[in-house]
Amino acid sequence: MLINDEIQRQVLPTIVKATAATPGGDTEQRSASQLAMNPGQQVKAEIIATLPNHMYLARIAGELFNIELPIIMEPGQAMNLIFVSADPRVTFQYVPSNGAESIRFTQVGKWLSTVVENAAPLLPSGPLVEDPMQGADLIAARLREALVQGGLFYESHLAQWAAGNYATQELLKEPQGRLSKTEAKEDADPAKVKQERADGATFADPSTLSLVKEQLSMLRSGLLTWQGEAWPGQDMELVVSRDQGEDGEPAIQANLAVELPQLGAVQAFLKISAEGLSVELACGTPEGTRQLKDGAPDFKAALSSVGLYLGRMAVKDVES
Structure with a gap:
């Protein structure tokens, strides 16, 4: 744990x-x-x-x-x-x-x-996919896996597991769950381990301090942050937070930032609420902005095919 x-x-x-x-x-x-x-x-x-x-x-x-x-x-x-x-x-x-x-x-x-x-910064284990041609569906699935199984929500998952609502095998995929397999070592002195825990000497496994730091940061700021590679050489940053819709109902806001070879720097600001999905795209090049605007109808159709209503979409240059 x-x-x-x-x-x-x-x-x-x-x-x-x-x-x-x-x-x-x-x-x-x-x-x-x-x-x-x-x-x-x-x-x-x-x-x-x-x-x-x-x-x-x-x-x-x-x-x-x-x-x-x-x-x-x-x-x-x-x-x-x-x-x-x-x-x-x-x-x-x-x-x-x-x-x-x-x-x-x-x-x-x-x-x-x-x-x-x-504690050192928390580093991702590796790229989400090996090749961008593997498709957006796989990238999305791997990103979800990185967020859910990365250990940031382990204590919440543990509570669900205790209530019978979370699978043991899923729990063991998280960093803390993997540690539980080796926690009881044969050469460990039971009396010493018990005393260390009583004295508070083992607040956390030293190998997971970066994860503890990230948990504390998320607890204080309310921001869920993921930084890593979408595929080799392609950096990506995602920040997710709670927000409110125009009607005051709960909403989720996500900011995604990437640097793409043809489009340049692209930032996507998304808000999901009961009213639907709101998207604002900012591109680093005029040509990239034009391409994003031309692709807007296809983007809206793709969202509609999976049951998402696009209430608002805007595309602009980063400088504007």
């Missing part, structure tokens, strides 16, 4: 995202140096006011923040938080009132900060 049971049970549900609140009601981000807080430092949060959607206005280290909490609080109450990071978003961790648990959470907060600062 990537993050042990203690971390899953205590840490993940207690992450507190915070946004600095300015007198005008706008929000801004602060760096760790501006906040004068060190990762792992315990601070007191005083609740000033209750806001909609489980949000609170709180005073932390002399600054006002809008924060979302996993517990119900009233104005005038206070609690302890652990400062985790300010990059890319100010993040705290809720600390239970029990003193022993506070010490435990401080250790975990410091460990999380170390992972964020020192």
